Amino acid sequence: MAQLILVRHGQSLWNALNKFTGWVDVPLSERGRAEATIASCRLSGYRVNVCFTSKLIRAIETATICLTENDDICGGKIPIIKHEQPDADWRGWDSYDGNPAEELPIFTNAALDERFYGELQGLNKADTAAKYGNEQVQKWRRSYSVRPPGGESLEDTQQRVVAYFNSRILPHLRAGDNVLIAAHGNSLRWRSLSFGESIIMMLDRLSPDEVTALELATGVPIVYELDAAGGSIGKQILND
Numbered sequence: 264m265a266q267l268i269l270v271r272h273g274q275s276l277w278n279a280l281n282k283f284t285g286w287v288d289v290p291l292s293e294r295g296r297a298e299a300t301i302a303s304c305r306l307s308g309y310r311v312n313v314c315f316t317s318k319l320i321r322a323i324e325t326a327t328i329c330l331t332e333n334d335d336i337c338g339g340k341i342p343i344i345k346h347e348q349p350d351a352d353w354r355g356w357d358s359y360d361g362n363p364a365e366e367l368p369i370f371t372n373a374a375l376d377e378r379f380y381g382e383l384q385g386l387n388k389a390d391t392a393a394k395y396g397n398e399q400v401q402k403w404r405r406s407y408s409v410r411p412p413g414g415e416s417l418e419d420t421q422q423r424v425v426a427y428f429n430s431r432i433l434p435h436l437r438a439g440d441n442v443l444i445a446a447h448g449n450s451l452r453w454r455s456l457s458f459g460e461s462i463i464m465m466l467d468r469l470s471p472d473e474v475t476a477l478e479l480a481t482g483v484p485i486v487y488e489l490d491a492a493g494g495s496i497g498k499q500i501l502n503d
């Protein structure tokens with residue numbers, strides 16, 4: 264049995280300003296870093312074997328704070344960030360095979376990035392609602408299939424997240440590793456997770472309406488207990 268821990272990044276500087284952020288790489292605010300520290304405390308007693316984050320700094324910061332402010336979580340290992348998608352001018356600068364006995368990998372991949380908000384990125388959410396109407400903005404933000412102008416729908420986001428989850432993360436869970444994923448509101452707002460050809464892993468049995476209404480708090484870990492097949496047999500939200 265393995266544990267899957269999901270955490271939405273702590274508050275970013277643009278969350279604080281109520282701006283559409285998407286793929287814009289905005290760091291955590293002071294409050295966001297404090298939220299990640301609190302998440303780390305709430306995870307005391309839990310043990311993580313491998314971590315996955317998006318490529319965005321707010322998720323990476325959250326993961327590193329969670330894993331370094333509480334020694335127990337890594338079981339004494341050193342977390343090492345491993346970029347799965349090096350930049351075009353990468354010259355092997357972070358090349359290192361690693362030592363699994365001493366190090367805990369934090370894999371970063373754009374597949375876990377926030378939903379791409381296209382032309383809305385950088386705009387204030389309240390100003391945008393005043394300009395286009397609440398209903399339209401709510402559709403862009405929370406409907407399942409509607410894309411914001413030039414951006415991704417929740418469905419588009421979910422497809423890339425689930426494909427990555429199945430190929431990279433699920434094998435770790437099946438092998439019994441406890442996994443921490445630090446990512447984003449829309450990349451964690453999964454309706455279901457498929458396992459191979461069939462959907463056998465319904466972490467939360469949510470309808471499309473329920474999934475779009477789901478709001479994840481920043482910096483609050485959600486722990487799923489999984490059975491050997493990867494099905495959810497328990498869920499705990501660590502918010503107190």
Ligand SMILES: O=C(O)[C@@H](CO)OP(=O)(O)O
Pocket residue numbers: 278282283284285286377378380404448449
């Ligand atoms: O701006 C964003 O990237 C996201 C998360 O903060 O916003 P929303 O809540 O509208 O999905």
